[in-house]
Amino acid sequence: MPVPGPGYSITVRVEAPPSANAAGDLTTAVGRTGAVITAFDVVESHSDRIVVDITCNALSADHAEDITEILEALPGMHVRKVSDRTFLVHLGGKIEVNSKVALANRDDLSRAYTPGVARVCTAIAKNPDDARRLTVKRSSVAVLTDGSAVLGLGNIGPEAALPVMEGKAALFKKFAGVNAWPVCLDTQDTEEIIRAAELLAPVYGGINLEDIAAPRCFEIEARLREKLNIPVFHDDQHGTAIVVLGALRNALRVVDKDLSECRVVVCGVGAAGSAIIRLLNKKVPADIIAVDIDGIVHSERQDADEHLRSIAEQTNAEGRTGTLSDAVRGADVFIGVSAPNLLGEDDVAAMNDDAIVFALANPDPEVDPLVAQRHATVVATGRSDYPNQINNVLAFPGFFRGLLDAHAHNITDEMMLAASNAIADVVDGNDRVNASFIVPSVFDTTVAPAVADAVRRVAVSGGTADPEAQGGATGGAVVGAPVLGFAEPGEEAEF
Numbered sequence: 336m337p338v339p340g341p342g343y344s345i346t347v348r349v350e351a352p353p354s355a356n357a358a359g360d361l362t363t364a365v366g367r368t369g370a371v372i373t374a375f376d377v378v379e380s381h382s383d384r385i386v387v388d389i390t391c392n393a394l395s396a397d398h399a400e401d402i403t404e405i406l407e408a409l410p411g412m413h414v415r416k417v418s419d420r421t422f423l424v425h426l427g428g429k430i431e432v433n434s435k436v437a438l439a440n441r442d443d444l445s446r447a448y449t450p451g452v453a454r455v456c457t458a459i460a461k462n463p464d465d466a467r468r469l470t471v472k473r474s475s476v477a478v479l480t481d482g483s484a485v486l487g488l489g490n491i492g493p494e495a496a497l498p499v500m501e502g503k504a505a506l507f508k509k510f511a512g513v514n515a516w517p518v519c520l521d522t523q524d525t526e527e528i529i530r531a532a533e534l535l536a537p538v539y540g541g542i543n544l545e546d547i548a549a550p551r552c553f554e555i556e557a558r559l560r561e562k563l564n565i566p567v568f569h570d571d572q573h574g575t576a577i578v579v580l581g582a583l584r585n586a587l588r589v590v591d592k593d594l595s596e597c598r599v600v601v602c603g604v605g606a607a608g609s610a611i612i613r614l615l616n617k618k619v620p621a622d623i624i625a626v627d628i629d630g631i632v633h634s635e636r637q638d639a640d641e642h643l644r645s646i647a648e649q650t651n652a653e654g655r656t657g658t659l660s661d662a663v664r665g666a667d668v669f670i671g672v673s674a675p676n677l678l679g680e681d682d683v684a685a686m687n688d689d690a691i692v693f694a695l696a697n698p699d700p701e702v703d704p705l706v707a708q709r710h711a712t713v714v715a716t717g718r719s720d721y722p723n724q725i726n727n728v729l730a731f732p733g734f735f736r737g738l739l740d741a742h743a744h745n746i747t748d749e750m751m752l753a754a755s756n757a758i759a760d761v762v763d764g765n766d767r768v769n770a771s772f773i774v775p776s777v778f779d780t781t782v783a784p785a786v787a788d789a790v791r792r793v794a795v796s797g798g799t800a801d802p803e804a805q806g807g808a809t810g811g812a813v814v815g816a817p818v819l820g821f822a823e824p825g826e827e828a829e830f
Contacts, residue, residue, distance in 0.1 A: 340720060341392055343392060343393040343399055344390065344393070345393060345417055346417070347390075347391075347402065347414060347418075348378070348387070349414055350412065350415060351412050357387075357411075357412075358375065361412070362375065370393050372390070372391045375387065375389055375390075430508070434447075467801070471538070472537070474540065475513070476507060476539055476542065476735050477515070477516060477538070477541075479542055479544055480496050480500055480547060481523045481547055482496035482519060483546070483551075484547060484552075485546045486697075490523075493521050499545070503543070510728060510782075511733055511783045513732060513735050518531075525555060528547075532563070532567075533563065540738070541739060544569040545569075545571065552572070552606050553642070564744050572610035573614075574730045574731045575672065575727055576610040576615075577754045578725050580611075580755040581755040581758035582773050583670075584763070585759050585762055585773035586693075586713040589773065590712050594619070594621075595619055595620065598620070598621050598622045598666045599622070599623045600626060601615075601624070601625050601672070602673045603672040604626075604627050604632060604643070617748060622653065624651055625649075626659045627643070628673075631655050631656055631658070632647050634648070660679075663683075664685045665687055668691045668693070669693065670695070671692075672695050677702070678692075679702070680707075684710045686711065689712045690710065690712060691711060691714075692715070696717070697716075715774070724777070729786075730758065734786055734787070734790055737791040737794065750790050750794060753790060758775065758785070761781055
């Protein structure tokens with residue numbers, strides 16, 4: 336199933352003889368390895384040699400090494416160096432701090448820094464809520480992790496988690512104009528993480544918890560929501576659940592089924608699976624069957640801890656037992672947030688007609704999408720090289736934009752459901768929904784503003800926003816303070 340992709344793109348610089356056959360020998364050798372050449376450039380030309388850069392997409396890091404060795408072994412060829420283009424993107428980090436104000440002369444300096452800044456400090460000391468309007472807190476989020484559950488890599492620690500958190504911060508800025516910063520903590524102690532978040536909260540308008548292992552992540556999130564007056568969002572839980580529900584709404588429209596008549600199987604009951612189950616129950620499906628590594632979760636399981644008992648209380652109304660294969664037989668929807676290659680073709684075939692399969696384990700899903708498509712009507716994955724990519728970037732940038740614009744203090748299920756509907760409406764509202772298009776592209780510029788507006792409206796109507804934000808994204812501005820929000824169609828957004 337794996338195909339060469341840009342995640343393993345390399346550029347190999349090779350010295351070759353100045354013969355007419357050299358270029359053909361090089362490209363043929365690369366092609367035989369299964370790599371895909373994306374560029375071939377002559378960078379030097381001499382009477383006795385040429386130097387070329389061959390850029391290609393490989394299958395894996397090991398495959399990239401194989402390509403290099405094969406080129407080095409060609410008669411008369413010598414590999415000077417190999418550049419991994421993914422590592423080049425990360426050199427020196429992916430984010431930076433830029434000033435929003437001019438600092439060209441003494442007048443500028445006196446307003447942005449001393450002595451003028453003292454007046455702003457005094458105003459905030461008198462009214463701490465003014466920090467939301469007069470500082471970076473107005474549009475800033477902490478991306479907080481302990482590095483204990485990073486991607487599919489597991490417990491790799493704070494330093495190794497930093498590239499992921501940087502990437503998250505870049506996405507916040509790109510898609511919603513939110514200033515986010517990585518906060519990678521060198522502790523995996525629940526109490527220390529909670530205390531650290533409390534100490535840094537004054538600087539930020541919200542906290543995005545990221546890649547913290549279950550079940551600790553549940554306690555950390557719950558207690559921070561109680562302690563802090565800024566919203567706390569665990570993207571591995573809530574971002575995933577929001578996008579899954581939006582995609583499922585449109586998928587059900589494609590197959591002309593009502594969720595109230597559907598049995599849904601959720602494979603994986605960690606952070607993402609637990610949140611999907613909780614939010615999905617708000618929509619009242621016929622039943623949800625939760626499955627973990629030991630099979631169907633039910634109330635009589637002897638190995639059930641507090642977390643599994645909670646899942647059992649929310650699911651499996653008929654008390655089913657057995658394996659994943661038993662769970663999917665006769666099911667209408669499969670949602671996988673677990674591990675690769677758990678579902679076989681026979682399992683998908685045993686589901687009800689017009690089945691929906693969301694195989695979201697990344698990078699390798701629970702079932703080969705091409706195999707699933709033989710029997711299921713709608714198939715989605717977490718990958719970018721198949722239709723219907725379920726990607727959290729559809730949710731978290733706009734979700735936080737809405738929270739920040741509303742000066743929200745907490746997060747509710749109603750906000751998450753509104754965000755989910757907003758994502759679905761970007762496709763459904765324009766009547767573009769079909770089996771291969773149930774969610775918008777992550778690069779659709781209408782998504783984040785739609786999600787932000789939906790979240791802000793719920794925050795305001797539900798009383799979780801500051802009174803000053805009642806007027807919308809531009810509400811609560813003070814004289815001389817920047818007005819921030821999304822522009823109307825056709826206007827330039829001012830972030």
